[in-house]
Amino acid sequence: MKKTMMMAAMAVLLSTGTATAQKLAQAQVPSVIVNSFQKSFAKAYDIKWEMDGSLYKVEFETGMLGDDHDAWYDATGKIVRHKEDIAQSDLPAKVSATIASQYSGYAVDDVDRVTEGSSTSYKVELKKPHDKWKVVFDSEGKVLSKIAD
Numbered sequence: 001m002k003k004t005m006m007m008a009a010m011a012v013l014l015s016t017g018t019a020t021a022q023k024l025a026q027a028q029v030p031s032v033i034v035n036s037f038q039k040s041f042a043k044a045y046d047i048k049w050e051m052d053g054s055l056y057k058v059e060f061e062t063g064m065l066g067d068d069h070d071a072w073y074d075a076t077g078k079i080v081r082h083k084e085d086i087a088q089s090d091l092p093a094k095v096s097a098t099i100a101s102q103y104s105g106y107a108v109d110d111v112d113r114v115t116e117g118s119s120t121s122y123k124v125e126l127k128k129p130h131d132k133w134k135v136v137f138d139s140e141g142k143v144l145s146k147i148a149d
Helices: 002-013 031-040 093-102
Strands: 022-024 045-052 055-062 067-073 079-085 107-116 119-128 131-138 143-148
Touching: 031 067, 031 079, 093 119
Parallel strands: none
Antiparallel strands: 022 045, 045 055, 055 067, 067 079, 079 107, 107 119, 119 131, 131 143
């Protein structure tokens, strides 16, 4: 039961949208949060802030290829969650092995690395012509959640 609730909570946390988000100008974000963000992501550009519940969410890009990131900060300026687009080749070997064995014939469409505290998971979109899944793996390749898309 606890495992099922944990997987359900993880699926909710990894969803891409939220109905309660409110867009903010950077001037509306407390300076302690902006300073923490700028220190952690000095090369960020295309920065967009919003309020997500009690957290400050920032969407931004980095690098020459415009790698997408989302980061959530609490009111003290501590980052509590970071989601970043990564290449399929950056998946841990155990995650790639699970995809090869359990999702043979599926193409990897999109990969996100999600870090919360010391925990890292990988959200992967897998698809066939008439079948698409969003699957979340832990670093060891264990499936944490699987949602039809």
